[in-house]
Amino acid sequence: LAKTTQPISMDSYEGQEVNITCSHNNIATNDYITWYQQFPSQGPRFIIQGYKTKVTNEVASLFIPADRKSSTLSLPRVSLSDTAVYYCLVGDPGLAGANNLFFGTGTRLTVIP
Amino acid sequence: GAGVSQSPRYKVAKRGQDVALRCDPISGHVSLFWYQQALGQGPEFLTYFQNEAQLDKSGLPSDRFFAERPEGSVSTLKIQRTQQEDSAVYLCASSSGLAAYEQYFGPGTRLTVT
Numbered sequence A: 001l002a003k004t005t006q007p008i009s010m011d012s013y014e015g016q017e018v019n020i021t022c023s024h025n026n027i028a029t030n031d032y033i034t035w036y037q038q039f040p041s042q043g044p045r046f047i048i049q050g051y052k053t054k055v056t057n058e059v060a061s062l063f064i065p066a067d068r069k070s071s072t073l074s075l076p077r078v079s080l081s082d083t084a085v086y087y088c089l090v091g092d093p094g095l096a097g098a099n100n101l102f103f104g105t106g107t108r109l110t111v112i113p
Numbered sequence B: 001g002a003g004v005s006q007s008p009r010y011k012v013a014k015r016g017q018d019v020a021l022r023c024d025p026i027s028g029h030v031s032l033f034w035y036q037q038a039l040g041q042g043p044e045f046l047t048y049f050q051n052e053a054q055l056d057k058s059g060l061p062s063d064r065f066f067a068e069r070p071e072g073s074v075s076t077l078k079i080q081r082t083q084q085e086d087s088a089v090y091l092c093a094s095s096s097g098l099a100a101y102e103q104y105f106g107p108g109t110r111l112t113v114t
Helices: none
Strands: A011-014 A018-023 A032-038 A045-050 A053-055 A063-064 A070-075 A084-091 A105-110 B003-006 B012-014 B021-023 B031-038 B042-051 B051-054 B064-068 B075-079 B089-095 B109-113
Touching: A011 A018, A018 A084, A018 A105, A032 A063, A045 A053, A045 A063, A045 A070, A070 A084, A105 B075, B003 B089, B021 B089, B021 B109, B031 B075, B042 B064, B042 B075, B075 B089
Parallel strands: A011 A105, B012 B109
Antiparallel strands: A018 A070, A032 A045, A032 A084, A053 A063, A063 A070, A084 A105, B003 B021, B021 B075, B031 B042, B031 B089, B042 B051, B064 B075, B089 B109
């Protein structure tokens, strides 16, 4: 059973805010939510991580409701260079293993001029 | 360099050959991970090292796959008797802590088995 569900693809125009939602109904108490970005021919790049409420950094914001059964990655004012695959991971950072480091197929974001 | 490096970047092997893929993690990073990424799919966990100890190898697909990190820095992923289904990008990542909070990935090695 997949730990996370996210849309396969999304399109957005340049300059718009993009919100990618990830569902994780079976999230455990010790689980954190982590998002990675991957460009073609590159390894994934860490974007943001959170446990609850809201986390913001220079790149994105992560919104996590009180029940933690979903989360939303928000990218402000996207540009063409934000075209990439975005992965949502849910797991206990204190553990390794396939269950805690499950990337899934991600969301392919295409930014249109 | 400041990042994770992997070599070779591309490898073509004939079916049945053995291959060795190298990963140089960020200096001082305790944790090291290997992943396999098939075309159009997300990375799949293979194995995890904490220093020189291989703490989790549950993702290795068969006993033809072997990984080591003898001195707690550089790691090698070895695949014996390669098969066509082994064709994929092999990614290495390292992390500064004892946990998988934030991983830094290398560019990967694209393995093609013919």
